[in-house]
Amino acid sequence: MQLNETLLQKYAQVMVHYALNNGQGIQKGDTVFLVGQEIAKDLFVAIAKEIYAAGGNLISNYLPNNMRDTSLARYLLEAGSDEQVGFFAQPYWKGIVDATDHILFIISEPDVHYLEGIPASRISMMNSARAPYMKMREEKEQAGKLSWTLCLYGTQSMADEAGLSLEEYWEQIIEACYLREDDPVSRWKQVQAEIEAIKDKLDALAIETLHLKGADVDLTVQIGANRKWLSGGGKNIPSFEIFTSPDWRGTNGSIRFNQPLYYSGKRIAGISLQFENGVVVAASATENEEALKEMIAQENADKVGEFSLTDRRHSKITRFMATTLYDENMGGQFGNTHIALGNAYKDTFTGDMAAVSTEQWAEMGYNSCPKVHTDIISTTDRTVTATLRDGSEKIIYQDGQFQLD
Structure with a gap:
């Protein structure tokens, strides 16, 4: 299946004139690092042309399809030495980050299970090698000089995985x-303006902690000082979520997730987590538990970096899509809640990110984990009650939507 030219052009316009530059679109002279696989060629080319038409510059990273029999990543993981798997071309990636104003990544999986059978520890080794690149990106983003966004290109493998x-x-x-x-x-x-209005109401509440209660959750999350709530603002297309980076030290209780997680080419389902003083003390899964535990075992991946809610009234996503970008924004009957284990988004800080030292981030409870930021999603019914700084309580989320009027 291919999109017709009209839909392709509109998709490209959304990505270039809205998604990039944090919902503002690119400016003439901006440089975009565009990443995609050959299966998404028609959208890749449409976006590239739209970037040029807008007066932008393009750095292209066009990749062969990740199929089990053609994936270079799989071949490296199977046949490469530890040194090869852990190789990181520091000068090259530093040059990419230095030259880039915006990054646009087209998610497409021609074979969802292309890494099936590869040990989780081997995949973690490869992911860890890219941590310096993610750190360079984060530092430039904190300085207000880099934006990024994601979009989805549907494939038969992804549709099959979702049962569609x-x-x-x-x-x-x-x-x-x-x-x-x-x-x-x-x-x-x-x-975006409608979602921003909800976000502003959340900021005005001065929330100290949140309590999530439902059949599969009894969890307390401490928001922490000097935080604000954020919305996608172009970073993901689509994005309807409202999220913040909590003080990881104040997460206590248990939560089960009814949506599977796709991590390093593996499906992890039936996830349950137990927290004590911010740390995962028990983790289980009914499918690929080894991969879950391998992920959590990485430094600081056993702590929360993000807490998010999606209002069902905004999202038109009604079906499981087997990809985090869509599943974390699902609407449906009860909206969704998700938390991310791993790195915290520092742009939730109310002050000047560039003026904060590494030690100060740690003092405020922002989790640091450049190797991992993994969203885990639940779409079951729950009530979220906020305890405010004056000690009062207020239900802020119920029946899949915010209760802030």
């Missing part, structure tokens, strides 16, 4: 991204 036809899968993408609107860029800006 390819047409049904693409229908979710088209609806979620407003691609049938006459002006999807303007529509996105309208939706």
Whole structure:
């Protein structure tokens, strides 16, 4: 299945004129690092042309498809030495980050299970090698000089994994991204304004802690001082979530997740986590538990970096899509809650990020884990009650939507 030219062009316009530059679109002379696989060639080319038409510059990273029999990553993991798996071309990636104003990544999986059978420890070794690149990106983003965004290109493998036809899968993408609107860029800006209004109300509450209660959750999350709530603001397309980076030290209780996690090419399902004083003290999964524990065993990946809620009234995503970008934004009957284990987003800080030292981030309870930021999602019913700094309590989320009026 291929998108027609009109839908392709609209998708490219959304990504270039809204998503990049934190919801503002690129400026003439900006340089975009565009990453995608050959299966997404038509969208890759449409976005590249739109970047050029907007007066931007392009650095292209066009990759062969990740299939079990053609994936270079799989071949390296199977046949390469530890030194090769852990290789990191520091000068090259530093040059990319230095030259880039925006990064746009097209998610597409021609074979969802292309890393099946590879030991989780081997995959972690490869992921760890890229930690310096993620650190360079984070530092430039904190200085306000870099933006990034993601979008999805549907494949037969992803549709099969989600239990949908390819047409049904693409229908979710088209609806979620407003691609049938006459002006999807303007529509996105309208939706973003509505979400920003909710975010502003959350900031005004001065929340100390949140208590999540439901059949599969009894969890307390400490928000912490000097935090604000954020929305996608172009960073993900689509994005309807509202999130913050909590003080990891104040997470206590238990939570189960009814949505599977896809991590390093593996499906991890039936996840349960138990927290004590911010640290995961028990973790289990009904499928690929080894991969879950391997992930959590990495330094600081056993702590929370993000807490997020999605209001079902905004999201048009109604089906499981087997990819975090969509599943963390699912609407449906009860919206969704997700937490991320690993690195915290520092742009939730209310002050000047560039003026904060590594030690000060740690003192404020921002988790530091450049190797991991993994969202785990639940779409079951829950009530979220906030305890405010004056000691009062207020239900802020119930029946899948915010309760802030």
